[in-house]
Amino acid sequence: MCRKPGDYAETNYDPRLSGGTYTVFDETSGAFGHELALLNAHDGRIHKLGDNGIGQTFVTAPAPINSGLGPIFSNVSCISCHHNDGKGNPTSGLVNSSLLLRLSLPGSNANGGPLPLPGFGLQLQDVGTFNVLPEAKLSISYTTKKITLADGTIISLRSPAYTLSNPYIPLPAGYLSSARMAPPFFGLGFIENIAEQTILSFADENDANGDGISGRPNYVYDPMTKTRMIGRFGMKANTATIATQVASAYSQDMGITTSIFPTESCFGQLQYDGKPDDPELPDSILNAAIFYIKTLAVPARRNVTDAVNLQGEQIFKQIACSNCHIPTMNTGVDVTLPAISNQRIHPYTDLLLHDMGAGLADGRPDFLATGTEWKTPALWGIGLFQKTSGTAFYLHDGRARSIEEAILWHDGEAAAAKNKFIQLSGTDRTALVKFIKSL
């Protein structure tokens, strides 16, 4: 007898496999730094070269190796900000700082992107090589406010304020700024390999389903391909590809020129070094670094059969966290990298922009993203941040010191979910947080 096959039941899948078949089982501080399985010997070698590359400290030109730091920069190596391939600290100007400040003028450039701030560009470089002035020093202060939950629990939220001092030239009036803390590296190969149609299937720009959530994609100009592409990376989905993201970090964070961004970040400024050494990073190292980022595996979920976690997972759905933090999707096909090809993954994001309300607003548009919109961040690995970073900080600028604080900062389209969270019993709230920490 012929029988039409039914759906493959959700329960048949292993919920630990956040990053598909080749999810990595490591709960230590090194959990974010594992090479994807299935890489052939050549690819494995390129991955290791990339690993070595992202660990390299750049020094002032001229130098026999790793030459070209700055002359203005944010830090000296990738791992100085992305500790253990993960997130960093919301501090600025220190050797282990991981926070940067985007800058721009109101309006947009010919490609729809933000307008550079004259004399400062699109990012503050708050460190200089010896005897080179930083563009300005950034200081961060916090004011706190208390939120009382329905069961009487009081949670303190800290709101950051960023102040620029000692600018090397006067800061133009009316500039826009927005802080960013270094995000983790892992899993980005999967994100890049999600079909655009899949992302668009999550969108509901006019809130046709009436759930109060109206996610929409960002479309950005990609300087490498010189085309308009869907944005996937960055806190506002303002970058389309890993290649551009990595090259941009070399340029803006370290002052290292590449074939993708061959002009010094300080070109046109008083302290431009004028050295004929661009691009400072060989393509071989740039490409290896890009490949490294693309081929970092995703750590597995923990304690998936724990009753409290299962309860928390239900609450995550019930209060509609999962409407934006979409748990499950499939990647597209990539015959060159089977480990990220056609994989069922659990990133807990829709990669779309959402209005998150006034509390989180930076007032700085970036391509289609408005000053109140942010991309839904992936939640995979979030429970390991404390191990990989020592101290866990959450949200785009690290203002939240706990999962609870991060949830309470949600507003705008997420206000309803946040309000339901506030109403939860202590038991349910604990279960929800425990579930999120199992991701």
Place this chain on the structure above:
Amino acid sequence: MTKAIIPILLASIFFASCSKDKSTGADTSAADFITLKTTVITDFVNVVAVPGYTELKAKAAVLNTAVITLNASTTEANLTAAKTAWKDMRSTWEKCEGYLFGPVDVDEHDPETDTWPVNFTDMDALLADNTHSLSEADIESLTNRALKGYHPIEYVLWGKKTLPQTAVTLSKNSRQKLYIVSLAAALKEQADELYHSWISTGGNYAKVILTAGTAGNVEFPKKQDAYLSLLEGFTGICGEVGDSKMKEPFDAEAAQAGSGAQLVESPFSGNSITDFKNNITGAYNVYLGKFNAQGKGISDLAKAKNTSLDVKIRAKFEAAIGSFDNITKPFEEAIVVQRIQVAQTMATVSELATLLDTDLRSFIVTNITD
């Protein structure tokens, strides 16, 4: 920092209930094995990690004193004494790199003291700029780690190959002397802080490991987590030596003659081979549960359940450590004139890293589940 990992096979977990490999296992009872699992963690803290950092602290003090003496009396004898003290401290540090997790990682002692390469352009500018006092506070305020730590001290003590440092040249350069006095003091400060971050009267990181697997331990909810961190630590340094520290200069030299030496760490002192050997020795120490004294290590756990695995791992460690003795030239020369020996060592170290990352990882996941 990444390395390949073999996905854990569910089968290995399902077979975990086997008490021992009868063909190879020793006679340790289940109760003894449970005790041993705790002892190994205790000994890692009390016999390996804390004694390692205690020794590092002591040697940092010796180097600091030697550099102060050299500054006060710049003689060949005092220069030699400072070089010896630098190598001595370096030896301990490289062994301590066998467990690069915890405060050394989180508080960034590693990049703060062992950043490579030296930023020569900025260092020359710093030494020439008299507005910088080069006091310890001045050095501490530098935001560029490539101007601090072991390697700038090494550079000043040895000089470049083409322009070696001597007591005569150094005595004419008071700024260089001031610089290393402050660098050595800052290095001592780092070693002190690292030590204090572990002990009970300081940050007490020791307690975090000692309480692995007990309620409330966020970093190591299970004993297995602590064991995997140990494994990650000593496997990682083996991989770094074989796949990066040695391979990058080796491959660069093959691609373009003369380019490999630029990538060699510790080139001024010609100490790279010793560094590498001490790294692997440090990893072996963690496996064995020893630093200077001998305690119980993961080796004993392996021996209890799977003697052949332990024998295999110890043989591979000893082969890797011994293979460095075949390289008789400084590494920057060996990558040119002793490429066969260097290749053999890299292969052995790489095989060791793979063995640890596969067989030993599987052993830990299978046998330490609490």
